[in-house]
Amino acid sequence: MANLDEAPQSRGVVYDLGYRNYDGPRLGRRYAIRSLYVLSLRNTFGLGRGTLPKVLAFGLALVALLPAIFTVAFGAVAGEGFEFVEHHDYFELIQIVIVLFVAAMASDLVGNDRKNNTLPLYFSRPIERDDYLLAKIAALATALMSLTLLPQLLVFVGNWLGATDGTEWLGDNISDVWRIGASSTLASLQLAVIGLAIAMFTTRRAFALTSVLAALWFSVVFTAFLVTVLGPGWAAVAMLATPGYAMNAATYVIFDAVPARADRMGEMADQVAYADLPGWTWIAALVAQTAVALFFAIRRYRKVTL
Amino acid sequence: MNAGAQPLVRLSSLTKQYPEVAALRGITLEVPHGVGGLVGPNGAGKSTLMKILLGLVEPTSGTAEVLGFDTQAEGLRIRERVGYLPEHDCLPTDLSATQFVIHMARMSGLPVTVARERAAETLRHVGLFEERYRHIGGYSTGMKQRVKLAQALVHDPKLLFLDEPTNGLDPDGRDDMLGLIERTGTDFGISVIMSSHLLGEIESVCDSLVLIEEGKLDRVGAVTQFTGLGNVLAVEVDRDPELLVSRMIAHDVNARVDGRIIEVEMPDGSATDEAALMRLVVDSVVDLGLPLVRVARQRHTLRDMFRNDDPSASGNGEAV
Numbered sequence: 265m266a267n268l269d270e271a272p273q274s275r276g277v278v279y280d281l282g283y284r285n286y287d288g289p290r291l292g293r294r295y296a297i298r299s300l301y302v303l304s305l306r307n308t309f310g311l312g313r314g315t316l317p318k319v320l321a322f323g324l325a326l327v328a329l330l331p332a333i334f335t336v337a338f339g340a341v342a343g344e345g346f347e348f349v350e351h352h353d354y355f356e357l358i359q360i361v362i363v364l365f366v367a368a369m370a371s372d373l374v375g376n377d378r379k380n381n382t383l384p385l386y387f388s389r390p391i392e393r394d395d396y397l398l399a400k401i402a403a404l405a406t407a408l409m410s411l412t413l414l415p416q417l418l419v420f421v422g423n424w425l426g427a428t429d430g431t432e433w434l435g436d437n438i439s440d441v442w443r444i445g446a447s448s449t450l451a452s453l454q455l456a457v458i459g460l461a462i463a464m465f466t467t468r469r470a471f472a473l474t475s476v477l478a479a480l481w482f483s484v485v486f487t488a489f490l491v492t493v494l495g496p497g498w499a500a501v502a503m504l505a506t507p508g509y510a511m512n513a514a515t516y517v518i519f520d521a522v523p524a525r526a527d528r529m530g531e532m533a534d535q536v537a538y539a540d541l542p543g544w545t546w547i548a549a550l551v552a553q554t555a556v557a558l559f560f561a562i563r564r565y566r567k568v569t570l
Numbered sequence: 571m572n573a574g575a576q577p578l579v580r581l582s583s584l585t586k587q588y589p590e591v592a593a594l595r596g597i598t599l600e601v602p603h604g605v606g607g608l609v610g611p612n613g614a615g616k617s618t619l620m621k622i623l624l625g626l627v628e629p630t631s632g633t634a635e636v637l638g639f640d641t642q643a644e645g646l647r648i649r650e651r652v653g654y655l656p657e658h659d660c661l662p663t664d665l666s667a668t669q670f671v672i673h674m675a676r677m678s679g680l681p682v683t684v685a686r687e688r689a690a691e692t693l694r695h696v697g698l699f700e701e702r703y704r705h706i707g708g709y710s711t712g713m714k715q716r717v718k719l720a721q722a723l724v725h726d727p728k729l730l731f732l733d734e735p736t737n738g739l740d741p742d743g744r745d746d747m748l749g750l751i752e753r754t755g756t757d758f759g760i761s762v763i764m765s766s767h768l769l770g771e772i773e774s775v776c777d778s779l780v781l782i783e784e785g786k787l788d789r790v791g792a793v794t795q796f797t798g799l800g801n802v803l804a805v806e807v808d809r810d811p812e813l814l815v816s817r818m819i820a821h822d823v824n825a826r827v828d829g830r831i832i833e834v835e836m837p838d839g840s841a842t843d844e845a846a847l848m849r850l851v852v853d854s855v856v857d858l859g860l861p862l863v864r865v866a867r868q869r870h871t872l873r874d875m876f877r878n879d880d881p882s883a884s885g886n887g888e889a890v
Contacts, residue, residue, distance in 0.1 A: 283691065283723075283754075283758055284726075285726050285758060285759070286684070286688065288681070289679075289681065290650060290678070290679035290725070291679040291681060292679050293646060295676070296676070296677045296678070296679055300677060303673050312665070376662060376664075380659070380660065380661060380663060381656075381658060381660045382660055382661065382662055385721060386677065387624075387626055388624050388649055388731075389649055389677040389678050390650040390677075390678065391677070392645075570621060
């Protein structure tokens with residue numbers, strides 16, 4: 265109230281400057297959800313916030329784009345046939361970047377509202393508790409699309425432009441467009457839901473960050489080790505239960521790129537082949553993981569006391 | 571919805587049982603439009619009741635209606651029409667007041683341009699000016715409390731729930747806030763239900779009051795019902811009050827000394843009787859040659875109501 269102390273003579277008139285009643289439209293629940301989605305998405309990229317969140321978000325997104333930029337740049341020089349990274353490999357290559365982005369943003373998106381105790385203000389507005397969660401998931405998944413969909417599209421466009429016969433190339437590869445769309449949508453949703461479900465169990469940023477890293481990154485390292493010591497059956501179970509494996513395997517399946525060779529000591533694609541499962545299993549595993557995380561997240565928010 | 575016909579809030583046999591404690595034990599009441607006070611000691615169930623009215627907490631049994639809508643079935647409709655100022659800190663630290671209030675206006679369904687306009691107006695209205703562009707993290711308690719009021723008002727609700735709105739404010743800030751609340755209720759046609767553990771606050775701004783103690787309704791009614799003019803004339807003299815008391819008793823008028831003040835009981839009858847008594851008092855004072863400081867009709871305060879009922883309550887000081 266420093267302002268009032270400086271200008272005590274204005275005290276009596278200050279409040280006469282402006283309350284008016286409002287009779288205009290009230291756009292209701294869906295509009296409120298959309299508003300929360302837009303604000304959360306902007307927050308993710310640090311818009312309307314300080315410099316550091318912007319640097320972090322755009323920095324990670326840029327790193328995720330680098331392989332695509334290389335592909336386009338070298339492809340332009342080397343011509344058709346040059347492939348720095350292929351579509352089905354892309355997420356595996358930048359996985360740590362995506363996971364870092366999820367870890368940083370998930371704790372921001374749900375942690376701040378709980379730490380600052382802002383939830384009562386949201387839930388005293390015309391939205392339901394699930395709506396809040398929906399908006400946050402949609403915001404993080406959309407933000408993740410700039411790390412999954414965007415670079416994949418860039419690779420596609422780069423290859424197309426580098427092709428000797430663009431029309432012919434496009435005819436041969438046009439089916440990759442839906443594969444890119446499907447794989448990046450599935451991966452973004454899966455990571456957003458799992459990341460948020462974990463992050464919402466703590467208000468401490470550092471703890472949320474490490475938990476998400478553990479679930480999405482260290483689990484991959486651990487499973488990679490398990491696969492080297494387990495038989496095909498148990499190795500398959502371990503891989504199906506690991507978000508990182510489900511995401512990449514589903515992407516291989518979507519691009520029809522699971523190798524025939526089954527070598528459990530090899531790269532992730534080889535390990536997935538070693539499990540020797542029908543392709544749909546991996547997509548089902550990804551969907552199931554997402555559903556389980558969503559279930560816990562919804563339950564968490566329905567139970568949270570205000 | 572007819573504002574006149576519908577009570578603001580209607581509770582029937584409302585209970586809320588938490589695993590450990592019963593927060594509300596069967597409350598039935600109606601609150602009229604206007605500025606209503608919700609009084610009771612800390613932990614009496616005031617905050618729980620507000621959250622039930624907002625549809626944030628489910629009652630264990632019984633029903634609650636706000637503006638004619640059922641809190642459990644029609645929570646969305648209630649929340650479209652009300653504003654809420656929670657008791658505790660609830661503001662983000664890394665947004666400016668303007669950004670946050672615009673956002674909250676949109677969350678209440680206001681189109682973007684309207685949200686911007688109304689956020690600016692409402693923040694000015696609660697007394698935040700240039701500082702509204704700074705991050706809320708650096709605000710004083712008083713400024714935060716104003717932002718909390720602004721976000722509750724920005725969408726022009728029909729009803730405002732204010733949970734301990736003067737919490738943590740210094741005396742000036744407290745007066746400002748109470749003034750704002752009073753004007754909100756009288757000038758803008760917005761009904762208010764405010765909770766407080768300070769009776770003086772309720773008395774100064776509220777039309778009606780609900781007293782809850784230990785989860786039960788203790789009493790409900792218009793504030794004037796509890797604070798009307800008393801039937802006691804307070805006479806303050808500089809010395810020898812006993813002389814005046816004996817003189818009054820000699821005239822068959824009850825009187826007693828309370829410090830330097832003589833409380834003279836007034837007759838229940840007509841204005842002429844009161845005027846006669848007043849004349850008797852003044853004549854007696856002059857006759858006795860006492861230095862008179864003041865003569866005034868004593869007003870009941872809400873504190874009297876509790877003092878008379880429950881002598882042990884006086885130990886709590888100002889708080890009920």
